[in-house]
Amino acid sequence: MRDGYTHYGPTPGLPELREAIARNSQLVRGVKTEPENVVVTPGAKPIMFYVLLALGEPGVEVIYPNPGFPIYESMIKFSGAVPVPMQLQEETGYHPDLDLLPSLITSNTRLIILNSPENPCGSNLSHAELEKIANIVRQHQNLYIMSDEIYKDILYTDSHNSIAAMQGMSEKTIILDGFSKSYAMTGWRLGYGIMPSELVPHITRLAVNSVSCAASFSQIAAIAALEGPQDDVEAMVTEFAIRRTLISEGLRSIPNINCPEPEGAFYAFPSIKNLGLSSSEFEDRSLREAGVALLAGNAFGEFGEGYVRLSYANSQDNIQRAIERLDKFVRSL
Numbered sequence: 001m002r003d004g005y006t007h008y009g010p011t012p013g014l015p016e017l018r019e020a021i022a023r024n025s026q027l028v029r030g031v032k033t034e035p036e037n038v039v040v041t042p043g044a045k046p047i048m049f050y051v052l053l054a055l056g057e058p059g060v061e062v063i064y065p066n067p068g069f070p071i072y073e074s075m076i077k078f079s080g081a082v083p084v085p086m087q088l089q090e091e092t093g094y095h096p097d098l099d100l101l102p103s104l105i106t107s108n109t110r111l112i113i114l115n116s117p118e119n120p121c122g123s124n125l126s127h128a129e130l131e132k133i134a135n136i137v138r139q140h141q142n143l144y145i146m147s148d149e150i151y152k153d154i155l156y157t158d159s160h161n162s163i164a165a166m167q168g169m170s171e172k173t174i175i176l177d178g179f180s181k182s183y184a185m186t187g188w189r190l191g192y193g194i195m196p197s198e199l200v201p202h203i204t205r206l207a208v209n210s211v212s213c214a215a216s217f218s219q220i221a222a223i224a225a226l227e228g229p230q231d232d233v234e235a236m237v238t239e240f241a242i243r244r245t246l247i248s249e250g251l252r253s254i255p256n257i258n259c260p261e262p263e264g265a266f267y268a269f270p271s272i273k274n275l276g277l278s279s280s281e282f283e284d285r286s287l288r289e290a291g292v293a294l295l296a297g298n299a300f301g302e303f304g305e306g307y308v309r310l311s312y313a314n315s316q317d318n319i320q321r322a323i324e325r326l327d328k329f330v331r332s333l
Contacts, residue, residue, distance in 0.1 A: 005216035011208040012200070013040025013192065017219040020226050021192055028152070029162040031170055033194050039203050042214045044150055044178035044191025049075055050206040051146055051174050054199060055110045056081035063104050064113040065096065066301035067120055067269070069148070072113055073301060084109070087303045090271055093260050094121035098132045105136070111144050112137065114163065117151040117264025120300050120309040124155060124263040130163045138168055145173045150191075151265040153182040153233055156241050158263065164194070171196050181265075182233055183225040188218040240266050243312040243319055250323035251310075254330050266313045269297065273306040275333060282308055290329035292322045 012018065018035035025031045041047050048071065056062060056079030064072040066085035076083040084104055088094040105112075114133070116125040125133075137143050145163055152160040164173040178191030193203065207213075244262055251259040251270045259270035272282050279296035286292045286308075297307030312319055 001217050003220075005220050007216060009213045009216045009219065011213050012204050013038060013214065014216065014219045017223050020223045021194070024226050025175070025194055028160070029149075029175070030165040031162055031175070031194070033170065037197060037200060038192055038194055039200060039207065040190065040192045040214050040219060041207060042189040042191070042211050042218075043180070044148075044176050044193075045071060046207065046211060047174070047176050047191055047193035047203070048072075048146070048148070050203045051111070051176075051193070051195075051199070052076060052079040052081065053206055054202045055079075055144060059108055060110045061106060061108045062111045062113065063101075063109060065115055065118060067094075067297060067304035067307065068113075068301055069115060069119050070300055072115075081110070082108075085301060085303065086112075088118070088121055088123065089303075090258070090260060090307075093263070094118065094123035094269065095125070095129065098129060098136075101133065101136055105140065105143070109140070109143060111146055113146045113148065115148040115150075116161075117155060117262075119151065119265055120267045120295070120297070120304070121269045122260075122262025122265050122267050124158055125161065126158065127161045130161050131166060134163055134166045134169050137172060143172070144196075145169070146176060147173055148176045150176065150178055150181050152177065154237055154240060154266060155264040156237075156244060156262070174199065179222050179225055183222075184236070185218075185221070185225065188215075188221060190214055190218045190222050240312065243314070243316060244268075246316055247310060247312045247319050247323065250320070251326075254323070254327045257330065266311060268310045268312060269307050270310070271307055275330065277333070279305050279308055286326060286329060289332075290325040292325050292329075 018038040021038045022035045052075045058080040060081040062076045062081045063084045073083045164170045175194040179185040256274035279298045283296040295309045297304030
């Protein structure tokens with residue numbers, strides 16, 4: 001800020017940040033891109049919104065994960081497009097049944113949204129799964145992928161894979177990412193999209209008419225985060241791994257609750273189907289009777305009913321207290 005980064009900047013982002021993101025994309029994802037294919041926005045949601053405004057319209061269909069980030073469905077509907085849910089099932093560790101994907105695609109399908117690692121389920125698509133999706137998408141000329149990779153650095157069992165790194169997919173993929181999760185920069189409001197050249201002018205036009213630009217000082221901070229030491233990120237993921245074990249094992253110790261082990265992000269998505277309560281009832285009563293705040297699974301889509309989401313972006317002590325309170329509450333039912 002002392003250096004004068006307090007004024008308007010270029011709508012698609014400061015050139016030096018776009019260059020840093022392009023370098024990082026090659027290093028982390030194996031995706032070679034040009035700075036001109038990067039658009040920086042105040043948070044990652046604008047990229048999601050702009051892509052859906054650019055590609056969505058009445059009659060267009062958009063496939064999205066369900067249970068999934070609630071904004072996907074609401075933004076699809078706002079654009080006028082038709083949301084087509086791709087179910088994630090507990091029995092498969094919340095991975096999609098890709099044998100069913102071709103049946104969801106029609107001549108009206110314009111976009112498939114992927115989120116890996118996934119919110120709320122914590123699943124992470126493998127290289128083999130992404131290759132299978134890529135093989136399907138390559139058969140459709142006007143079909144894009146929006147790959148939400150905001151949790152890419154928070155993984156426990158596998159390395160990050162981006163579908164954009166696969167042959168012929170960079171020109172069909174919009175990568176969505178930001179700085180809130182990897183660098184805990186939630187208040188700096190900074191995200192970005194890496195996209196095919198033909199989409200850049202449309203996304204930039206939407207940005208200039210809505211947000212003008214992202215804060216310049218936030219962009220300078222983002223360069224420091226991307227290109228500085230990554231020790232803090234690694235330490236954060238190590239701590240999250242401890243909390244993941246604590247919360248998932250703790251939830252499985254509670255009668256009639258099952259919780260698959262999250263593969264990434266920082267959410268647990270246990271099943272409460274055997275407790276005789278709806279997700280909303282469990283959400284309400286766990287807060288009132290146990291003092292534990294969580295989210296009903298149906299907030300993440302129709303296939304989230306029978307589940308709840310807990311975040312372990314909290315201290316080990318608080319997680320342990322929450323498990324003890326939930327255990328007492330469930331045993332009282």
